[in-house]
Amino acid sequence: MKIALIAHDQKKDEMVNFTIAYEHIFQKHELFATGTTGQRIMGETELSITRLQSGPLGGDQQIGAMIAENELDLILFFRDPLTAQPHEPDVTALLRLCDVYGIPLATNIATAEILLQSLESGLMSWRDLVHKYK
Numbered sequence: 001m002k003i004a005l006i007a008h009d010q011k012k013d014e015m016v017n018f019t020i021a022y023e024h025i026f027q028k029h030e031l032f033a034t035g036t037t038g039q040r041i042m043g044e045t046e047l048s049i050t051r052l053q054s055g056p057l058g059g060d061q062q063i064g065a066m067i068a069e070n071e072l073d074l075i076l077f078f079r080d081p082l083t084a085q086p087h088e089p090d091v092t093a094l095l096r097l098c099d100v101y102g103i104p105l106a107t108n109i110a111t112a113e114i115l116l117q118s119l120e121s122g123l124m125s126w127r128d129l130v131h132k133y134k
């Protein structure tokens, strides 16, 4: 599966710890991330990640474009709801596209745990059918 990893600055430590904890699962999948998030994760794990632009510089929009092309199966976006983001419209657009295309999305670590366990136990294999009949 193709997974996108995104974290706002105040959530980056949480994301790094999450990827360390689940590295054994993440390593079986193809990973994408916004610039700084990807850099942090690759600095602290052995995971290989395709890095896009940093979020405020268009990274969220690049992830959104991938969703629109059906190129992502799962989005883990650890949002910071307590800090204003200069690129808030891009964030909103990304979340909206997940709903437009029915892509599994976690916006906090608790939901990410559940989705990742689901992925590991095969509950997301329906995504293979989506790709097959694309």
Ligand SMILES: O=C(CO)COP(=O)(O)O
Residues within 6 Å of the ligand: 006, 007, 008, 009, 033, 034, 035, 036, 037, 038, 053, 054, 055, 056, 059, 060, 091
């Ligand atoms: O801003 C972000 C998501 O909106 C994340 O971007 P970075 O991973 O480059 O910090």
